[in-house]
Amino acid sequence: MNVELVRTRTADGIRLDGAYQVPAKHGPSTQVVDAALIVHGVGSNFYASTMLEGIARSLLDDGLITLRINTRGHDGVSTS
Secondary structure: OOOEEEEEEOOOOOEEEEEEEOOOOOOOOOOOOOEEEEEOOOOOOOOOOHHHHHHHHHHHHOOOEEEEEOOOOHHHHOOO
16 A cells, blocks of 8 residues: 655644555545545544544545544644
């Protein structure tokens, strides 16, 4: 499963990272939506959660693009 790591910076300089994935058989979707944004809870992150990884895998299997992202509250409230 290919993953593209993505990064952005907020207007006040906070760096936020994520993982963008396209299904292996990407084409016209039969789903109501084309993509899913997956956001962790406070103090967690997009890369260590096996639950978020499982959700992403299931959505990818259903033909949806996924984007798992960090928030300002990642890793026990980030300071970067």
